[in-house]
Amino acid sequence: MAPVPSFPIKVGHIDDVQELNKAKPTTVPERFVQDMADRPKLTANLSSSTDIPIIDLSKLMKGDTDEHFREVMQLKTACEEWGFFQVLNHGVDLNVLENMEKLAKDFFMLPLHEKQKYPMAPGTVQGYGQAFVFSENQKLDWCNMFALGVEPPYSSAIYSSEPWIKMEIFDEMFGVAVQAVRMNYYPPCSSPDLVLGLSPHSDGSALTVLQQGKDSTVGLQILKNQTWLPVQPVPNALVINIGDTLEVLTNGKYKSVEHRAVTHKDKDRLSIVTFYAPSYDIELSPMPELVDEKNPCRYRRYNHGEYNKHYVPQVARQRTLDFAKIHPVSQINKGSILDSPT
Numbered sequence: 001m002a003p004v005p006s007f008p009i010k011v012g013h014i015d016d017v018q019e020l021n022k023a024k025p026t027t028v029p030e031r032f033v034q035d036m037a038d039r040p041k042l043t044a045n046l047s048s049s050t051d052i053p054i055i056d057l058s059k060l061m062k063g064d065t066d067e068h069f070r071e072v073m074q075l076k077t078a079c080e081e082w083g084f085f086q087v088l089n090h091g092v093d094l095n096v097l098e099n100m101e102k103l104a105k106d107f108f109m110l111p112l113h114e115k116q117k118y119p120m121a122p123g124t125v126q127g128y129g130q131a132f133v134f135s136e137n138q139k140l141d142w143c144n145m146f147a148l149g150v151e152p153p154y155s156s157a158i159y160s161s162e163p164w165i166k167m168e169i170f171d172e173m174f175g176v177a178v179q180a181v182r183m184n185y186y187p188p189c190s191s192p193d194l195v196l197g198l199s200p201h202s203d204g205s206a207l208t209v210l211q212q213g214k215d216s217t218v219g220l221q222i223l224k225n226q227t228w229l230p231v232q233p234v235p236n237a238l239v240i241n242i243g244d245t246l247e248v249l250t251n252g253k254y255k256s257v258e259h260r261a262v263t264h265k266d267k268d269r270l271s272i273v274t275f276y277a278p279s280y281d282i283e284l285s286p287m288p289e290l291v292d293e294k295n296p297c298r299y300r301r302y303n304h305g306e307y308n309k310h311y312v313p314q315v316a317r318q319r320t321l322d323f324a325k326i327h328p329v330s331q332i333n334k335g336s337i338l339d340s341p342t
């Protein structure tokens with residue numbers, strides 16, 4: 001599991017959002033009201049051309065056919081330009097997904113004292129509690145989270161659905177890979193325009209698979225060209241996104257894209273997110289075959305466990321990966337580099 005901070009973090013009193021919501025408040029407590037610039041604009045009416053790519057895995061598996069090559073090209077575009085896509089015909093048994101959803105819902109509906117038997121310590125993302133808590137002064141997300149390491153069959157059911165991922169290559173590079181599941185429950189919020197369900201972040205994994213609750217409203221948004229685009233839930237599809245590790249390994253060719261979740265006035269939402277990441281003792285750097293004169297190395301070599309220590313505090317600043325980025329000399333001379341957390 002992820003390293004736990006060795007120093008205590010002062011975070012003040014934190015209300016449980018489900019309990020808050022039970023009291024049907026008409027105003028949102030101040031600690032959940034985002035600063036003006038961070039509030040979501042929920043009225044944007046976007047055309048379907050802004051939908052993230054959909055990959056049909058059954059076509060991807062069709063040997064040497066035109067359909068196969070078209071799908072491969074779409075997958076390439078999805079990884080390089082979007083960092084996100086949805087997969088259909090993924091082969092994961094729908095019963096596994098249904099059971100997982102039921103399990104997650106049942107957990108969140110337990111009395112608070114039951115859920116609090118597995119408390120999430122500030123500065124970590126393990127157990128039950130508030131996401132990404134690192135200070136007394138920060139704004140809080142309108143979300144309850146339960147995160148844990150997982151074993152097969154759920155994790156292997158999810159990842160074996162992705163035959164385009166050459167698991168043997170990852171096995172070699174990642175050591176004993178870390179697999180974790182995060183269940184996010186977003187109760188309705190009387191003022192969804194003032195709060196965030198989950199703050200903007202990119203995932204610290206290599207690859208993330210996200211399952212949305214069956215009747216989920218739109219909640220997930222991704223940042224593309226400085227615009228937050230909603231991800232429309234597609235029945236039985238899984239959402240896949242590239243995490244920071246793959247961005248580094250591909251020397252930035254594949255994008256680990258910032259995303260966030262927003263809430264709804266009347267409806268709750270559930271997401272179940274599986275992360276696949278290297279072992280914490282692994283050193284990462286771009287693959288040599290993706291570094292050349294035209295594509296200079298963009299990330300310094302770093303230890304994945306070290307990177308992980310920066311993850312929660314850095315979510316407030318949105319890009320943990322900045323800690324490994326190599327900035328072009330021209331930028332350094334202009335003094336435009338954000339201070340590095342290391």
Ligand SMILES: O=C(O)CCC(=O)C(=O)O
Nearest residue numbers: 182184219220261271273
């Ligand atoms: O709930 C969602 O749609 C987003 C969840 C997410 O990004 C995460 O858990 O990392």
Ligand SMILES: [Fe+2]
Nearest residue numbers: 201202203259
């Ligand atoms: Fe995420």
